[in-house]
Structures are given as C-alpha cells and as structure tokens.
Amino acid sequence: MATPSSQKIDWSPQNWPRHFYRFFTSFKLATVVLVLMTVVTLLGTLGQVEHGLHAAKEKYFHSFFFTDKIFGVPVVLPGGLILMIVLFLNMTLGAIVKVRKRWKGAGLLISHIGMLMLLAGGFVTWAFSTDGYMALYPGMSSNRVESYREWQLEILPLSKDGVAEKAWIYPAENLETMRSDEQRIIHAESLPFDVVINGYSPNATPIPTSAPMAAGVTGKEIDGFKLSPQKPSKEAEQNLPGCFLEIRPRDGGAPIEAMLWAGSYRFDPREKPMPFTFKIGDQLYGAILMKKSWTVPFTVKLDEFIFERHPGIMTARNYESRVTRFEEGQPEKPLEIKMNEPMRHAGFTFFQESFGPSGSQPGDEMFSQFAVANNPADQWPLYSLIVTGVGLGVHFLIMLVNFTTRSRQRHAKTPASL
Amino acid sequence: MTRPPAPFVTFPLVALILASCGGEDTPGLVERSLSESEKSFRIVETSMDRFRYSSQPSAESAEASGGASEGLVYDTPEGWTEKPGSTMRDINFTFGPKGEGECYVARLPGAGGGLAANVNRWRGQMAAAPLTEEEVAALPTRPLFGQPARFVSVDGSFSPGMGSDQSFPDYRLMGLIVSVEAGAVFVKMTGPKALVEQNSAAFDQFINSLTVNTN
Numbered sequence: 238m239a240t241p242s243s244q245k246i247d248w249s250p251q252n253w254p255r256h257f258y259r260f261f262t263s264f265k266l267a268t269v270v271l272v273l274m275t276v277v278t279l280l281g282t283l284g285q286v287e288h289g290l291h292a293a294k295e296k297y298f299h300s301f302f303f304t305d306k307i308f309g310v311p312v313v314l315p316g317g318l319i320l321m322i323v324l325f326l327n328m329t330l331g332a333i334v335k336v337r338k339r340w341k342g343a344g345l346l347i348s349h350i351g352m353l354m355l356l357a358g359g360f361v362t363w364a365f366s367t368d369g370y371m372a373l374y375p376g377m378s379s380n381r382v383e384s385y386r387e388w389q390l391e392i393l394p395l396s397k398d399g400v401a402e403k404a405w406i407y408p409a410e411n412l413e414t415m416r417s418d419e420q421r422i423i424h425a426e427s428l429p430f431d432v433v434i435n436g437y438s439p440n441a442t443p444i445p446t447s448a449p450m451a452a453g454v455t456g457k458e459i460d461g462f463k464l465s466p467q468k469p470s471k472e473a474e475q476n477l478p479g480c481f482l483e484i485r486p487r488d489g490g491a492p493i494e495a496m497l498w499a500g501s502y503r504f505d506p507r508e509k510p511m512p513f514t515f516k517i518g519d520q521l522y523g524a525i526l527m528k529k530s531w532t533v534p535f536t537v538k539l540d541e542f543i544f545e546r547h548p549g550i551m552t553a554r555n556y557e558s559r560v561t562r563f564e565e566g567q568p569e570k571p572l573e574i575k576m577n578e579p580m581r582h583a584g585f586t587f588f589q590e591s592f593g594p595s596g597s598q599p600g601d602e603m604f605s606q607f608a609v610a611n612n613p614a615d616q617w618p619l620y621s622l623i624v625t626g627v628g629l630g631v632h633f634l635i636m637l638v639n640f641t642t643r644s645r646q647r648h649a650k651t652p653a654s655l
Numbered sequence: 656m657t658r659p660p661a662p663f664v665t666f667p668l669v670a671l672i673l674a675s676c677g678g679e680d681t682p683g684l685v686e687r688s689l690s691e692s693e694k695s696f697r698i699v700e701t702s703m704d705r706f707r708y709s710s711q712p713s714a715e716s717a718e719a720s721g722g723a724s725e726g727l728v729y730d731t732p733e734g735w736t737e738k739p740g741s742t743m744r745d746i747n748f749t750f751g752p753k754g755e756g757e758c759y760v761a762r763l764p765g766a767g768g769g770l771a772a773n774v775n776r777w778r779g780q781m782a783a784a785p786l787t788e789e790e791v792a793a794l795p796t797r798p799l800f801g802q803p804a805r806f807v808s809v810d811g812s813f814s815p816g817m818g819s820d821q822s823f824p825d826y827r828l829m830g831l832i833v834s835v836e837a838g839a840v841f842v843k844m845t846g847p848k849a850l851v852e853q854n855s856a857a858f859d860q861f862i863n864s865l866t867v868n869t870n
Contacts, residue, residue: 379692392684399696405684425684432684443706447816448743448761452768452776460702461816501705509697511705523696532690 261323262331270324277317280305289471291386299363318363325356341639344632351625358617366612369530370590371537372506374604378538378563382609385474387529388412388499390482392425392432393512395521407432409529413439415480417466429517432524433483438466441479443498457481459496482524486517499526505594506604533585533609535564540571542605544592556592558605574607586610708741727760730864732857748861750854756846758858760865763839770834773841774807781811781828797831799840799862804831813845827851829858 248256260266281297284305288296296303300316315323332349336342369382387409393401405425415421415437423432436456443462444451454463464479477499484493495513502510502525512523541559546552557575562582564570574580580587590608597603699705727745731737736754738747746760768776774794775785786794796803806829813826829851830843842865844851844858 381690381692393689393696395696395698399698400694401689401696402694403686403688405686407684423683425686427686428684443702445703445708445743445816446776447780452772454768462702462706496702498706500707509695511697511699513705514698523698525696530693 258330261326262335263327264331267324267327267331270320270327273315274317274320274324277314277320280307280314281317287471289473291473292469292471321356321359325353325360328353328356341635344628344630344635347628347631348625349628351621351623351628354617354621354624358614358621361614361617362612366610366614367531368608368610368612370606371587371609372593372604372606373537373539374506374602375539375542377506377604378536380532380534380536381530382533384409384529386476388478388526389529390432390434390480390497391512391523391525391527392428393523393525395512395514395523397521399509399523401523407434412437412478429487429520431485431487433485435481435483436464437478437480438464439478440467440469440476441465441498442467442477443479443496443500457494457496459494462496464496464498478526480526482513484515484517484522484524490517495524497524497526501525502527534583535562535567537562537587537607539605542592542603544603546599553592556589556605558589558607584611584613586612586615708743728864728866729861732854732860734854735857735861750857751846751850756844756850756854758842758844758854758861761841761843763841768834768839770805770832773832773834773839774805777807777828777830777843778809780814780816781809781826782814782822783809783811797862799831799833799842800865800867802833802835802840804833804840804842806831810848815845823847829855831862 277297281293284293284297287293296316298317301319302313303316304311304313306312328349333346333353336346338346367382369384371379371382373379389409389412390407392405394403395401405428407423412434415434417436417438419437420433420435423434425432442465444454444465446458446461446463451463451465454465456463459481464481466479470476479496479498482495482497484495486492493515495515497513501512510525510527512525514521514523516522538561539558540561542556543559544556545554547554555576557573560572560574560580562570562572562580564583572580574587574589576589579589586609588608588610589605591606593604593606594601729746731748732750735748735750735758738749740747743761744759745762748758750756750758771786771788771791774791778785791805794805794807797806798804808830809828811826811828813823813828815821815823825848826845827848828843828845830841833840842862844854846854
C-alpha cells in the first residue's frame with residue numbers, strides 16, 4: 238500500500254491553482270513567515286546602528302529581498318514587504334476563506350480580520366503616506382511641505398531679478414535611482430535644450446581644486462571645483478546630493494557644463510535658493526537641486542513662536558507655535574501647535590517638531606518647524622486592535638458559554654452521589 | 656524521474672524573478688507652476704558663493720601681536736595682516752605692499768588625499784611637472800607641531816584656481832605638509848618670488864611659533 242508521502246503529485250498546469258491555494262493556506266507557511274519576520278525584525282533593529290533609521294527601514298522592511306551577513310556569511314533573506322504580503326495572503330486564505338464557518342469560530346474569525354486590517358494599514362502607510370516639514374519665521378505663511386530626504390532637479394526660466402513663474406522638474410523618484418556611472422539625457426519639448434545628468438551621488442561635497450582634500454578626488458573639475466562623493470549619512474536627512482549637468486542647446490550652440498549641489502538650496506526658510514544660471518538666447522535659466530515638495534489644501538501662518546530655555550543653559554525647555562489656518566470658504570482659525578498637541582486637519586497632521594537656526598542665542602529671531610504627516614491609515618492600528626480585542630473577547634465568551642453548558646450537561650447526566 | 660521542486664521553493668523563486676523585473680524609467684521633465692513662496696531665487700556670480708565657500712569671521716578676534724584660532728597659538732610676523740579664516744583655512748595672512756603675498760594654515764581630519772597628491776597639486780598650481788613618489792619622499796623636512804613636515808618650494812606661474820582663470824607669473828610657492836592617517840596640516844605661502852624671499856624668515860618664525868593650545 239502506498240503511503241501519502243510516496244504518492245505522485247500532479248504538476249500539470251490545470252492543478253497549479255490548487256497547489257497555489259494549498260501553499261498559501263498552509264499553517265507551515267504561516268510558521269515559516271513568522272519565524273522569518275522575527276529574524277528580519279532582529280536584523281533590522283541591529284541594522285539601525287550601522288545604517289541609521291531610514292536606510293535600515295528601506296533595506297529590511299520596505300524590500301522584497303535583502304542580503305546580510307550572519308556570522309560573517311552572506312545570506313539572502315526575504316524583506317519585510319514580501320513577508321507581510323505572504324502573511325496577508327496566508328491569513329486571508331487560511332484563516333478567513335478556508336476555515337470552516339461556524340459560530341464557535343466567530344471570535345477567531347473577527348480577530349484574524351483585525352490582524353489583516355493591521356497588515357493592510359501597514360501597506361497603505363507604505364504606499365500612500367507622506368511625511369515632510371514646513372518651517373516658518375513669525376509672520377511667514379505657506380501651504381507647501383518639503384520632503385526631508387528627497388531631492389529633485391529643477392530647471393527654471395528666470396527673470397533678471399531671479400524670479401521664476403514655473404519650473405521643469407526631473408522628479409526625485411527618478412533622480413534617486415541614478416547610479417554614479419550613469420548618464421541620462423532628458424528632453425522637454427518646451428525648452429530649447431536637452432538636459433544631461435551624470436555623476437549623481439546621493440551625498441556629496443564640492444571641493445575647491447586648490448584645497449588639500451581635492452587631491453584625493455577623481456572626476457571632472459568644473460569652475461575650480463571637484464565633486465567629492467561622501468558615504469551616505471546615517472541620518473538620511475543630512476545627505477546632500479550632487480551631480481554634473483550638461484545643457485545641450487538644440488540650435489547647435491556649445492554645451493554648458495555645471496556642477497550642482499543640494500547645499501545651494503536653503504538651510505533656513507528665509508534663504509533664497511541659489512541656482513546655477515545660464516543663458517540660451519536672451520533667456521536666463523537656472524538649474525538647481527531642490528527638495529521635493531507638495532501642497533496642503535490650506536495655508537498656515539505663524540503668528541508667534543514661543544521658545545523658553547532652561548535657566549542658565551541653552552537647552553530648550555518648551556516651544557510652541559501660535560498659528561492661523563486659512564482655507565478657502567472657511568473662516569480664519571487661530572490655533573496652537575505644541576509638543577504632543579498637533580493640529581489635525583484635512584487628513585494632514587502638523588506636529589511641533591523643531592526650531593532654528595542652530596546656534597541661535599537668546600533674543601535672536603527663531604523659526605518654528607512642523608513635521609507634516611499625511612497617512613490615510615494612521616488610525617488603522619487602533620481600529621485593528623479594537624477589532625482584534627473584540628474578536629478575542631467574543632472567542633472567550635463563546636468558550637465560556639460552551640464550558641458552562643458542557644459542565645451543566647455533565648452534572649445533569651451524573652446521578653447524585655449522595 | 657526527478658521530483659519537481661516543492662511549492663515552498665517555486666513560489667518564492669517566482670516572486671524573486673517578478674521583483675527583479677522592471678525596465679529603466681526615463682521620463683522627461685515635468686512642468687509645474689511655482690507657488691508664491693517658491694518664486695524667488697538668488698542669482699550668484701560664482702560657484703564659490705553657490706557652494707557656500709564664503710569667509711567666516713573666525714580670526715577676527717585674534718590679538719594684535721599674537722593670534723589664536725580653533726585651538727592654535729602663534730605669533731603674527733611683523734608686516735603680516737591677519738584675515739578672517741574660512742571654511743578651508745584655519746589661519747589666514749596677507750603680506751606685501753598690496754597684500755599680494757598670502758600664507759595660510761589648513762587642517763584636515765584624515766590624510767587629506769595623501770602627501771604625494773598634495774605636493775603635486777601645489778606643483779600643478781605653479782605649472783610645474785609632478786614629482787614621483789620617490790622624489791616626494793626625498794623632499795627636505797622641517798618640524799611642524801613637532802612632526803617632520805615635507806618642505807615644498809616651487810617657482811612658476813601661479814594659478815590659484817577656485818573658479819579663477821587668472822595666472823600670476825614669476826611667483827613662488829613655499830609650504831609644509833604633514834599628512835598622516837590621524838590628520839593633515841598644510842602651511843602654504845604664495846606671492847611674487849622676491850616678496851616671498853623677503854618673507855622667508857617671517858615664514859620660519861611663524862611655523863616655529865605654531866603650537867596647539869592645551870589650556
């Protein structure tokens with residue numbers, strides 16, 4: 238008699254959906270995924286020390302696969318993204334679809350739905366959330382939020398006074414995928430030239446060729462500077478990318494070369510960005526690496542920034558912002574934004590994050606910086622925990638009722654011993 | 656017959672292949688309007704300004720007869736004028752009737768590119784041919800902060816760089832370089848050849864007075 242393990246498996250294509258279903262509803266798969274998630278969480282936590290928070294999140298938790306050394310041996314492991322997708326499929330098919338539906342299992346079913354909500358919330362956060370900042374001096378207002386880490390190339394037609402009405406951007410999503418040895422030729426119909434980007438480095442410093450450090454830097458020299466690639470900072474916000482740019486006029490004019498560096502943007506909300514400027518015909522143009530930015534559907538004006546220091550030292554004791562929110566068709570709304578008391582409006586949350594400029598002394602005018610988050614799933618962890626908790630409560634009640642019913646039945650069947 | 660691979664192997668493999676797919680995305684430039692707060696830019700003339708290599712007032716508080724900059728103590732030679740330091744210069748002097756002579760000290764963490772590369776960078780600024788590693792190793796030494804520093808002296812046409820196309824004929828560059836893994840120190844004096852010759856004793860006086868402030 239053939240044992241089950243020796244039975245031949247039918248791998249014909251018409252059976253693939255069945256194999257797929259069996260694979261994804263397997264309890265073994267859930268166990269393997271949960272063990273791997275523990276390993277990835279451990280490596281990711283340790284990896285933060287070496288790579289910093291953002292880079293570790295990207296490498297371990299926002300990836301399909303990654304390589305890491307375990308006891309000196311390079312190992313390929315599945316990333317958090319694929320593990321969570323597989324776990325989501327496994328739980329949906331195994332604990333919701335495949336499981337036998339009966340009243341006794343209602344609590345567990347609800348709990349699993351709660352856990353699926355948590356996983357789905359994680360996916361929505363990963364795919365659709367944005368985070369950035371808005372920095373304002375008292376009296377300044379803005380509806381624009383800037384990214385902490387993402388930089389884009391902007392080409393600007395400028396007036397003599399340095400005013401631009403519009404920009405042509407090469408988006409951050411494309412720019413940050415460039416390798417240092419890669420060249421991209423970018424075309425815009427409405428501009429009289431093509432733009433060539435090369436030598437992109439996610440963190441770089443321009444070094445004057447007359448400076449000692451330039452001796453060790455290979456690569457192009459432009460206008461007395463070389464671009465020195467740096468090791469990416471553990472704090473990804475501190476990275477300042479750089480690249481080389483070539484402007485190729487389509488009328489056959491001589492190409493114009495430039496070096497761009499993100500440090501030409503601004504470190505202070507009152508600073509004006511400093512683009513590389515060039516002329517094509519009579520039109521002045523600028524090219525600059527700027528932070529990716531987006532708008533919120535209302536304007537925030539900083540009325541007052543209250544900043545208190547501990548007596549005798551420079552450390553901040555308390556800081557908070559008094560703002561007015563302006564929105565079309567709505568009355569002006571004065572508000573306070575403090576630590577742990579954010580402003581939530583239209584899907585955006587403004588947290589009191591920091592202040593500047595760095596090194597400011599008592600009496601100096603200071604700016605207030607808000608962290609601006611937009612996460613459609615920011616409340617989902619709370620909802621999922623409630624659903625999971627309700628499910629476990631229901632399961633407990635069902636088990637309790639079952640137990641008491643069975644106990645009563647047993648007592649009823651047992652004759653009195655006395 | 657070979658047993659087909661188990662689904663535990665095949666599905667992750669398929670996922671791996673799918674994840675590695677995807678072509679190069681090379682879209683063009685995207686046009687957008689700028690909001691009021693984004694419209695204004697500062698037009699600067701040079702890359703020096705654009706890359707923020709402007710002077711810093713670090714040496715403004717230096718005393719008249721002697722100076723101190725970021726932990727350094729030194730004598731200012733007679734006739735030399737101390738100028739503000741900068742991002743790249745810890746101590747900065749000019750001398751000569753029109754201030755055409757210059758002497759500065761720069762310190763860097765790490766080897767700063769190495770001895771030979773820096774000697775030849777200086778020689779390149781004077782339009783002189785580069786030296787071999789052996790020739791660099793054979794350069795004379797002088798003490799600087801108690802370390803043997805290589806002494807460089809080159810005559811030629813001086814091109815300071817830093818975005819300038821200017822060249823100054825009949826100049827002399829005199830300098831000392833200490834370059835070790837722990838750090839690098841550069842003392843460099845440039846100017847018209849005759850003026851540098853006149854100030855060579857002042858240069859020696861300055862480097863001999865250079866010490867680290869341990870207070």
